[in-house]
Amino acid sequence: MPVYLSITKSYVGVEGKTTSEGPKPGDTIIWRIKATASSKASGLLFLKNNQKIVITDTLISDLAYSSTTSSVPPTRSGQTVTWSFDAPTLANQQQALTNSADLWSTEFLVRTRASTLINVTKTLTNDASVKVIDFGDKTTEMKSNQASIGIATGGTTLTPPEGTWYYPTYSGPLDGAGSAGPANPVPTVTDIATLGFAHTYIISPYQETVYGNKANNSIQLEQSGSLYKRI
Known part of the structure; x- marks a missing residue:
């Protein structure tokens, strides 16, 4: 061998x-x-x-x-x-x-x-x-x-731009009345409950939150006016 x-x-x-x-x-x-x-x-x-x-x-x-x-x-x-x-x-x-x-x-x-x-x-x-x-x-x-x-072909080394990453957040229904919370709980609801969901994202300098309502399929934007560091 x-x-x-x-x-x-x-x-x-x-x-x-x-x-x-x-x-x-x-x-x-x-x-x-x-x-x-x-x-x-x-x-x-x-x-x-x-x-x-x-x-x-x-x-x-x-x-x-x-x-x-x-x-x-x-x-x-x-x-x-x-x-x-x-x-x-x-x-x-x-x-x-x-x-x-x-x-x-x-x-x-x-x-x-x-x-x-x-x-x-x-x-x-x-x-x-x-x-x-x-x-x-x-x-x-x-x-x-x-x-x-x-x-890759050469070039000058780029300096990362000043700024901060902001990650989107997703929120789930807190109850059967259309409320959306900061986390994703699992509430006990009836068959005719209204479930609320929210997606928050940031476009400098303002924060935007999108609210979705399953009951009437409506979407509304709310601008909080909170100032964030501009990238």
């Missing part, structure tokens, strides 16, 4: 920005690579000694490699970035199996720079692969999922 491989690639964020801010051309985009190699007690095979565990990340043309947090420095050839890790010794793998742990694992960040030539809104994608050789001289390779993030 071969060694079981797993590798994932995920978007982390933009260096120097909050998680809610997307990238622009020229920004440094951060990705995470996580890879593991495991085995099972039945039909057991280990990673072969004195071999390399190879992770390959081929970047699209809109991305350029910048740096990594991996303890193993990568080699680069064009858009391909490669990390070569030493496989753990057989003794270490046996101990990992005893402890119900992975035979080998790694997790690190990769920083890439978005091209300044991007002039349209598009999606940037990134994936990676891992390759190992087991004790039976079988080579196993696994490709990760495809991570992605949208990028």
Whole structure:
């Protein structure tokens, strides 16, 4: 039975920005690579000694490699970035199996720079692969999922306008006489009751309340005149 491989690639964020801010051309985009190699007690095979565990990340043309947090420095050839890790010794793998742990694992960040030539809104994608050789001289390779993030053309950062959000409120019937309350109670009423409903919204500088009457399908507006902060 071969060694079981797993590798994932995920978007982390933009260096120097909050998680809610997307990238622009020229920004440094951060990705995470996580890879593991495991085995099972039945039909057991280990990673072969004195071999390399190879992770390959081929970047699209809109991305350029910048740096990594991996303890193993990568080699680069064009858009391909490669990390070569030493496989753990057989003794270490046996101990990992005893402890119900992975035979080998790694997790690190990769920083890439978005091209300044991007002039349209598009999606940037990134994936990676891992390759190992087991004790039976079988080579196993696994490709990760495809991570992605949208990028928009540059521009000046907009300052949020001064103001406050006001959310609409909905009120339900308080009784069977057409009254509407600030909450949504469930009154006990007769079949011929008049039920009142209200929807309050704010248009600076005044507050408006819409009252609806189920009995005669009428709608009326009431302007309270309360002054709110203008947005």
